[in-house]
Amino acid sequence: xxxxxxxxxxxxxxxxxxxxxxxxxxxxxxxxxxxxxxxxxxxxxxxxxxxxxxxxxxxxxxxxxxxxxxxxxxxxxxxxxxx
Numbered sequence: 001x002x003x004x005x006x007x008x009x010x011x012x013x014x015x016x017x018x019x020x021x022x023x024x025x026x027x028x029x030x031x032x033x034x035x036x037x038x039x040x041x042x043x044x045x046x047x048x049x050x051x052x053x054x055x056x057x058x059x060x061x062x063x064x065x066x067x068x069x070x071x072x073x074x075x076x077x078x079x080x081x082x083x
Contacts, residue, residue, distance in 0.1 A: 026066070029075060030065050030066065033066070033074075036076035038074065
């Protein structure tokens with residue numbers, strides 16, 4: 001791992017407060033995932049166990065109730081476009 005002195009920008013202090021509540025956003029994402037078609041299709045493919053899809057699904061996984069693609073949170077489309 002690189003040492004902090006190799007970076008031009010220092011990170012914010014741990015006391016930094018964000019005006020955005022991440023917990024609320026994550027709860028909304030999890031709620032919308034329940035009815036999201038991509039999420040449903042992914043779960044169906046996982047259950048089916050078809051080996052031909054194994055390579056194309058390796059970039060997707062679940063973590064803490066969230067669907068991730070290459071380590072980034074998948075944000076589903078919401079009908080009211082709040083996300």
